[in-house]
Amino acid sequence: MGKVFSDLSVSADGFATGVGQREDAPFGDIDETWLHGWMFEAGEENRAEVDAIVDSGATIMGRNMFGPVRGEWNRDWRGWWGPNPPYHNDVFVLTHYPRDSLEMEGGTTFHFVTDGIHAALERARAVAGDRDISVAGGARTVNQFLAEGLIDELRLHVTACVLGAGERIFDGVPPQRLERVSVRATSLVTHVTYRPLR
Template structure:
């Protein structure tokens, strides 16, 4: 796991073996480290709107999964704020009792 942050920290290894590596030199560095660690496997980027917006703007997301919950928070970062126009192709939509899961393919 590669975690974006502003303060340098030593890696943290959890019981079970998962290691959190803290990356302070930006999204591209975190992406490259994740890509190297994954080898031929896919990587996932998780985070809030600010993180997702940065990766969308950089063209580093191929598939976007949104989990929409009908809760109004009152403030926060907006998804797609400052992101250049994208073409999103809906791949799937699945509704559960308290959440709707949406998946889009991102065409750059």
């Protein structure tokens, strides 16, 4: 059985998004390069970490990571990523509003899960086989999984900035010790991998 991992780019104060997410600002009112410049401006140097992010047999994400639509699915939103999303596997989107699965190009299919994170994980396991499962974000979704002890490996990509507001890693997660599995510093980011010990 594969492990459950999660990758998040966060500021030095732990924020993975700013406030005010909307269609033309998926990460809210921040300069997104502060958080993700390391992937785009220094991709080669961080190749191993970038590749690992999408190396999974199935993906789980929160509804806000999928898109800016709230409430009922009253428009044909198909994700932020265009016709060929970078996941290339089954992506289980957590939502309170049912919707038919959405087949995209390149092997990505979005499924809409209305019965919670445990159900999503079960469905992800069923399709992932022996491969790992990615809990892709956002921070609120990752925190839900952490709080339930469902994450085996949390990979934080810590960037040198202060955001001050937004969605923060570890919010609502009970006090606990972690195991720090690895640290690698490259020019724009510090990669730190933790394993929860509970």
